[in-house]
Amino acid sequence: MSGQATTIRDLERDDIDGVARLFQKTFRGRAKASASLNDSLEQSFLRHPWDEPGLRSKVAIDGNGHPCGFIGIVPARLELEGRNVLAAFAGSMMVDDPKANPLVGARLLRAFLAGPQDISLTETANATALNMWQKLGHPLDPAYSLNWLKVLRPVSTGVQLAERTVPALQLARPLGRIADRAVGWVRRPAPLDQPQGRRPMFHDVTRDDFARALLVLKDAYPLRPRWDAGSLDWFVRQAEQKRSFGYPEWRVADGPDGRPIAAYAYFASAGGIGWVLQAVSLSTQREGLVDDLFAHAHAYGCAALRGAAHPWLVPALMQRRALFVGRAFYVAHARDKTLLEPVKAGQALISGLAGESWMRLIGDRFDL
Template identity: 60%
Template sequence: MSQSAGQGSVRDLERDDISAVARLFQNTFRNGQEVPGALVEYIREVFLDHPWHEEDLRSKVFVGEKGELKGFIGVFPSRLQLEGRPVRAAFAGSMMVQEPERNPLAGARLLRAFLAGPQDISLTETANATALGMWQKLALPLDTAYSLNWLRVFRPVSAAVNAAERRLPSARILRPLGRAADAVVEKTGVSSLRLSKGATARRISFRDASENEFAEAVLLLSKSFPLRPLWNRAMLDWFIGHARQKRALGAPVWRIAESRNGDIAACYAYFGGAGRIGWLLQALCAPAIAGDLVDDLFVHADGSGCAGLRGGGHPWLTHELITRKAVFYGRAFFVAHSKDESLLEPIKSGQALISGLAGENWTRLIGDRFD
């Protein structure tokens, strides 16, 4: 399917486009380095061989008059359920345009083509400021609760060094200096950012878990959300398998909590390591024990030597994050659109499981390397 667009046109992604999409991705997000073969194969897998792939719900490309690929918007198909009712959903991600100054309308055309698709609800949890502006020009505002990116610092100097490494890898030579400086700050008593083990949960008991135990906990706890993925175990394992490979963020940690009678009460997974700013992939619990979960999460990450911890919007954790010295900032924005207002209500109330493993952040295209 193709739509004429002035100096170019928008059409569905084809298999022959994959190498060009990988080059565009590398030029846009990875400073124009040589395209790794692993990146080409990965783009093919997640956009064309996704287990929920549907022919009428494909990613879109913008091509010039001579057929050259100049833009792309990735479409991740999703199957949700609203209180048992199947919902066809799609997430938009990895939007990019070659020479946007020469193709100023290409991004907007790609977005409109995505929104015109057959899905019941259109979503994104990774819109940057530019993409957000395009959504808003179509009168589609961001969802504040799911757009609240947050950061909790434990070791400020090491956190600054780790942040610098993302732009300048050679800054890693400063890690020993960062550790020494944080140790001095801690001894002076000036910093109150570190945590005490006494902050851990009282009503529930957390422990390290296997990936299998974490997956079973996710399936169980997700049932409390009225709008949630239509997962079975095999499908959830596919998403977790992709997330597990994101080692540029550190090693994965799986944790679950049990109540006093042995029932599964909470779970979370994050990536981290000594001197790193860790990243929360997913956290699930009942609202009444959200504070216990955040306490255990922070104590565990701090005890593992993380310089800090960050994450995307988890509305059921927001209050507890605020009261535990997390700071909030705009980094990636969440937008949802549907003509069916009933699909938007759980999102507006923060009762939808549509982020992390249920959204886009499982993919290695966000925050991972392919070298």
């Protein structure tokens, strides 16, 4: 089958089964898809609360009428200085047998970029997808591409990372915990140098309380989502279903007037590597947020903590000796370059819940 024999069109409900099988083959190494995966694909790409008829995911159909490629497109409603901005995120790009169909991925990306959106974004490009973006003249954004890792228990972290190559090493987890205690790495991370009276006091909250805090704190960022209570509730409910990452923890700090000044959500895994979903705060509270995040994850028993880019936290993360890696790449493109100014400044709330990371495709198991 030649790449020239394929057609690119909008995703339809009848394509879901074929796209699910392609997802399992591409990202999970499995031949079969589950009903829960089909439901997640349909929720994410056909029942999105910000559905835009002109911004549908694209599917490549081969000469036999079967899906042979896919790019997930998620609309996003943003605002910048009172201006409504239509955004679109592209992710979950996959091509069946890319060596035999070398042009399909590029055609899918071009179809996405030809859409009606004001700004085109991707939060989760891998090296192959990034190469396609760059060939079209759209470089990665370094600030939003900095994934980070904070090691809390080094031996257990090493075991966790080694398991990804040699799964049988999970049997060494108890030895890792013993070794960490033996070398004295059970100490709680020391806070940054910040006066005690200025440190935000965080407390555990419900998922709904966390969402209410986000509705306030989003306004601290020039380019931000136009969430309302209904749409944000949908995103948060989708996001909490990441069973591969652990248990969701929701934390908020309030100011003297009772209004939220900082909030974060992460997935905790005792003995494992926790994963940060979202972290937002007023500019004066960023160091305190990082302190509480690391201390809470350590107390929970996490071996380490990782997260995608939150550029406003990078200085505090660097001071706390977090490691930075290029694990997933962020690209932003807009014809109106003023839309890119807050992105380049690292002050756009366009990642995590405000990006693509709410999707169950990132972190759910989809058991058969």
